[in-house]
Amino acid sequence: MNRMDRSDMHLTFTRSPLDHAGLARSNPEFIDSALRDPAAGCVLFSGGDVVMSAEGDPLVLHPSQAQAMGLRPPGLIFLGVEGHRPWFAGAAETAQAGPPLDFRRATMMAEPDMAAILGRARAILAWHGRRTYCSNCGTPNAPRDGGTKLVCPSCGTEHFPRTDPSVIMLPYSGDRCVMGRQPAWPPGVFATLAGFMEPGETIEEACAREVMEETGLKVISARYIASQPWPFPSTLMIGLLAEIEPGDPVAADDIEEARWFTRDEVRELYEGPLMRWGPPHYSISRRLIETWLQG
Numbered sequence: 306m307n308r309m310d311r312s313d314m315h316l317t318f319t320r321s322p323l324d325h326a327g328l329a330r331s332n333p334e335f336i337d338s339a340l341r342d343p344a345a346g347c348v349l350f351s352g353g354d355v356v357m358s359a360e361g362d363p364l365v366l367h368p369s370q371a372q373a374m375g376l377r378p379p380g381l382i383f384l385g386v387e388g389h390r391p392w393f394a395g396a397a398e399t400a401q402a403g404p405p406l407d408f409r410r411a412t413m414m415a416e417p418d419m420a421a422i423l424g425r426a427r428a429i430l431a432w433h434g435r436r437t438y439c440s441n442c443g444t445p446n447a448p449r450d451g452g453t454k455l456v457c458p459s460c461g462t463e464h465f466p467r468t469d470p471s472v473i474m475l476p477y478s479g480d481r482c483v484m485g486r487q488p489a490w491p492p493g494v495f496a497t498l499a500g501f502m503e504p505g506e507t508i509e510e511a512c513a514r515e516v517m518e519e520t521g522l523k524v525i526s527a528r529y530i531a532s533q534p535w536p537f538p539s540t541l542m543i544g545l546l547a548e549i550e551p552g553d554p555v556a557a558d559d560i561e562e563a564r565w566f567t568r569d570e571v572r573e574l575y576e577g578p579l580m581r582w583g584p585p586h587y588s589i590s591r592r593l594i595e596t597w598l599q600g
């Protein structure tokens with residue numbers, strides 16, 4: 306069955322097959338042995354996009370082959386172990402790699418396990434791209450634990466790949482929900498609301514603040530549904546259904562229009578041609594809408 310047709314699948318980037326080997330990876334001998342493992346695989350990126358094989362799949366090389374192609378600092382990153390197979394990732398020097406495929410398209414087409422591996426790889430590589438220098442003293446950082454952390458050789462500060470939590474929610478009251486649209490979206494497209502959490506907030510408070518900021522409507526309670534790593538570049542989407550007080554939404558912030566939808570209107574929109582751009586399991590926004598539609 307074509308996976309594009311399967312709406313019952315788990316969300317893309319979730320249920321990764323990787324054991325991150327959090328204890329073992331601090332031992333350089335473990336990483337060396339994983340690098341020499343004949344079964345080891347390495348995925349390659351170019352500017353955040355996925356280097357593909359001639360067959361049109363994400364290119365998987367042995368780490369030694371990837372190294373020989375020329376990788377941007379800090380070189381090979383250890384991602385984890387799938388069964389007994391170690392996985393690595395690297396950012397190819399652009400001149401050496403074939404034309405990459407847009408990350409979103411590549412992961413929409415990839416098998417779920419590969420999409421999860423690529424998602425973890427992209428988030429860590431993007432972090433390396435922004436953490437070349439110690440944010441405490443400015444000295445170039447040195448990779449440790451297979452590149453899953455950085456240590457400043459001057460002041461000793463440890464730097465870890467960051468994950469930025471974001472709340473994403475479908476506000477509803479009774480038999481209707483509120484969706485918003487951003488100016489960059491194609492005309493007619495409406496979806497859930499979302500925003501980054503701020504320091505000092507609980508998940509529920511972030512949800513209430515974002516709904517208030519973007520629509521002026523008051524959240525009564527919020528219920529957790531699911532979460533999804535979103536490697537654009539390093540967000541964790543925390544998905545909620547938010548019961549709100551009825552009222553007229555007033556769009557603000559990054560929302561240009563927000564309005565109430567009946568269940569039939571939502572079904573019409575989400576089963577229509579406007580929303581057929583991607584597989585349903587790719588976005589938690591769609592998963593939240595389907596959860597609400599199912600009652």
Ligand SMILES: [Zn+2]
Pocket residue numbers: 439440441442443444457458459460461462
């Ligand atoms: Zn430092």
